[in-house]
Amino acid sequence: MTTSTFNDTFLKACRGEHHSHVPVWYMRQAGRSQPEYRKIKEKYSLFEITHQPELCAYVTKLPVDQYNNDAAILYKDIMTPLPSIGVEVEIKAGIGPVIDNPIRSLDDVEKLGVIHPEEDVPYVLDTIKLLREQLTVPLISFSGAPFTLASYMIEGGPSKNYNKTKAFMYAEPKAWYLLMEKLGEMTITYVKSQIAAGAQAIQIFDSWVGTLNVRDYRIFVKPVMEKIFTELKKEKVPLIMFGVGASHLVHEWNDLPLDVVGLDWRLSVQEAREAGVTKTVQGNLDPAILLAPWDVIEARAKEILDQGMKSPHFIFNLGHGVFPEVDPAVLRRLTAFVHDYSSNRLN
Numbered sequence: 497m498t499t500s501t502f503n504d505t506f507l508k509a510c511r512g513e514h515h516s517h518v519p520v521w522y523m524r525q526a527g528r529s530q531p532e533y534r535k536i537k538e539k540y541s542l543f544e545i546t547h548q549p550e551l552c553a554y555v556t557k558l559p560v561d562q563y564n565n566d567a568a569i570l571y572k573d574i575m576t577p578l579p580s581i582g583v584e585v586e587i588k589a590g591i592g593p594v595i596d597n598p599i600r601s602l603d604d605v606e607k608l609g610v611i612h613p614e615e616d617v618p619y620v621l622d623t624i625k626l627l628r629e630q631l632t633v634p635l636i637s638f639s640g641a642p643f644t645l646a647s648y649m650i651e652g653g654p655s656k657n658y659n660k661t662k663a664f665m666y667a668e669p670k671a672w673y674l675l676m677e678k679l680g681e682m683t684i685t686y687v688k689s690q691i692a693a694g695a696q697a698i699q700i701f702d703s704w705v706g707t708l709n710v711r712d713y714r715i716f717v718k719p720v721m722e723k724i725f726t727e728l729k730k731e732k733v734p735l736i737m738f739g740v741g742a743s744h745l746v747h748e749w750n751d752l753p754l755d756v757v758g759l760d761w762r763l764s765v766q767e768a769r770e771a772g773v774t775k776t777v778q779g780n781l782d783p784a785i786l787l788a789p790w791d792v793i794e795a796r797a798k799e800i801l802d803q804g805m806k807s808p809h810f811i812f813n814l815g816h817g818v819f820p821e822v823d824p825a826v827l828r829r830l831t832a833f834v835h836d837y838s839s840n841r842l843n
Contacts (some may be wrong), residue, residue: 525818574640761815
């Protein structure tokens with residue numbers, strides 16, 4: 497790979513530097529809606545795919561090749577590091593991650609171990625190294641955030657209300673803070689190993705933190721996030737924060753030592769700016785709009801771009817992940833539209 501063929505538009509946007517077009521990538525772009533991926537899934541589980549670096553690299557690179565996106569995001573799951581610390585996870589079809597031994601006490605938290613990435617998740621690191629040889633766009637890797645990981649560990653699986661998690665947080669503060677500390681250290685170690693292997697940007701998914709109000713976020717979660725981003729900032733790669741239904745927390749994220757604030761579809765780019773978000777903003781087309789007629793998709797994308805392009809601190813993405821019913825041809829057309837529309841106005 498030569499420097500002249502490397503597309504660093506995404507990295508420039510993360511840093512707010514001048515670039516020729518608005519960069520595009522999509523959360524959950526790897527898999528799900530792609531026929532080639534579904535064919536692979538007939539033979540292999542997510543666990544089996546991620547444990548085969550060549551296959552995992554193929555799945556990660558496929559959307560970049562098909563859609564001409566400006567970044568790849570590593571195909572894996574936020575639950576990947578948990579078995580390393582003693583939490584057995586099973587990904588059940590139609591349900592999601594399921595944990596049979598949920599956290600219930602301080603004693604359960606104290607028993608959690610520590611991660612040794614080179615020994616525990618070598619396949620992740622090998623996939624990153626392989627992709628760095630193959631890609632001509634930046635590779636984003638990621639980790640789940642402590643609150644979201646804790647919610648799975650306490651609930652035993654996905655939840656609609658996170659009542660057990662919040663009850664544990666309120667009733668067992670000593671255990672909660674120890675859990676945040678252990679998951680925070682795991683996240684730092686895990687992410688640093690991915691960066692050392694070649695990841696060029698990191699997104700932290702706090703998928704379910706929107707269930708907390710601002711006060712509780714500041715008390716129970718923000719301290720560990722401050723620690724995580726402070727440590728990762730030393731690695732000098734762009735750091736992205738994203739959560740679902742967490743528009744009320746974007747001002748809190750803007751205070752953290754990170755580079756990019758990811759927005760879901762509930763808060764517009766303009767509203768985020770008016771709320772005081774000064775960092776690069778990433779988002780935020782509602783994925784459901786991808787099933788609408790093209791003129792609707794184009795109009796909504798144009799609206800987001802017009803707001804985003806008021807600053808070089810903007811990356812186009814969805815407000816959450818691609819889902820299986822989305823036609824890959826629509827994503828390819830959307831990427832081309834974002835590139836063309838933005839380049840005509842930026843140059």
